[in-house]
Amino acid sequence: MIIEDNLYGSFSxxxxxxxLINSKPVERLKGIHQGGGIFLVNPKLTLTRYDHSxxxxxxxxxxxxxxxxxxxxxxxxxxHTAFSHVIDYVFEQQExxxxxxxxxxxxIESEIPGILEKYGYQLEDLLEQDFNILEQALPNLCADxxxxxxxxxxxxxxxxxxxxxxIVSELVIHNGRIMMTSVKxxxxxxxxxxxxxxxxxxxxxxxxxxxxxxxxxxxLLAEKVISKRDFExxxxxxxxxxxxxxxxxxxxxxxxxxxxxxxxxxxxxKLKQREIDPELYxxxxxxxxxxx
Numbered sequence: 001m002i003i004e005d006n007l008y009g010s011f012s013x014x015x016x017x018x019x020l021i022n023s024k025p026v027e028r029l030k031g032i033h034q035g036g037g038i039f040l041v042n043p044k045l046t047l048t049r050y051d052h053s054x055x056x057x058x059x060x061x062x063x064x065x066x067x068x069x070x071x072x073x074x075x076x077x078x079x080h081t082a083f084s085h086v087i088d089y090v091f092e093q094q095e096x097x098x099x100x101x102x103x104x105x106x107x108i109e110s111e112i113p114g115i116l117e118k119y120g121y122q123l124e125d126l127l128e129q130d131f132n133i134l135e136q137a138l139p140n141l142c143a144d145x146x147x148x149x150x151x152x153x154x155x156x157x158x159x160x161x162x163x164x165x166x167i168v169s170e171l172v173i174h175n176g177r178i179m180m181t182s183v184k185x186x187x188x189x190x191x192x193x194x195x196x197x198x199x200x201x202x203x204x205x206x207x208x209x210x211x212x213x214x215x216x217x218x219x220l221l222a223e224k225v226i227s228k229r230d231f232e233x234x235x236x237x238x239x240x241x242x243x244x245x246x247x248x249x250x251x252x253x254x255x256x257x258x259x260x261x262x263x264x265x266x267x268x269x270k271l272k273q274r275e276i277d278p279e280l281y282x283x284x285x286x287x288x289x290x291x292x
């Protein structure tokens with residue numbers, strides 16, 4: 001199977017990865033917006049969890065990750081619910097990790113264990129080991145953080161493809177972790193990561209959309225119009241349930257019209273704080289940087 005990615009180019013993937021890509025759990029991610037309810041106020045921002053998941057897999061492959069590491073990258077967001085992190089706001093989970101809490105169950109209840117076994121792997125190969133290229137705690141770099149930063153910023157028009165290509169060309173693996181060969185590149189990425197969190201996820205219009213959507217979903221959950229399990233479908237499914245109620249339909253229409261936006265206080269909406277400081281990479285030798 002050949003994959004053409006807008007950021008990283010053309011890649012051939014293995015039969016295992018092809019079958020996982022075509023599985024129902026991964027296909028479902030095509031219907032889940034990366035930015036939650038942001039598309040309601042900015043219909044052009046339609047990037048999905050599927051786009052990101054395939055991107056993480058390809059980035060791991062580019063960096064020399066094994067087949068099971070690539071599979072882990074592809075599947076790392078497979079438990080994300082409809083509207084992505086909005087469910088964390090609904091349940092007031094400050095660490096925005098609801099999808100991690102249900103990850104194992106989602107995998108077990110799916111066809112994925114059978115696909116893995118077909119190619120000589122076990123589900124435990126995904127669940128019982130750490131994948132250092134895929135995931136790292138802040139302030140370290142990892143394939144997940146790299147891809148969503150570059151991909152979201154690119155599709156939102158903040159950065160150009162040549163900038164993506166330059167940063168990717170400066171990535172290396174050292175002692176099992178992602179490092180960069182350029183101080184300048186590390187500083188650029190740190191600055192762009194801040195832009196992503198402040199000017200994209202933290203943009204007033206985007207906070208407004210996700211907070212108002214959160215309020216609607218909280219109310220409908222309390223009224224038992226929707227359930228927790230409904231979030232395990234996709235955006236279109238849950239949106240249809242929401243709009244089937246008079247309250248939900250009027251609420252979604254109000255978001256699209258941006259009713260009350262002028263008086264909206266974005267400071268009340270608490271996003272998880274994320275920062276990357278390239279100086280930490282140098283001081284703690286997480287990165288072996290050299291001036292270029």
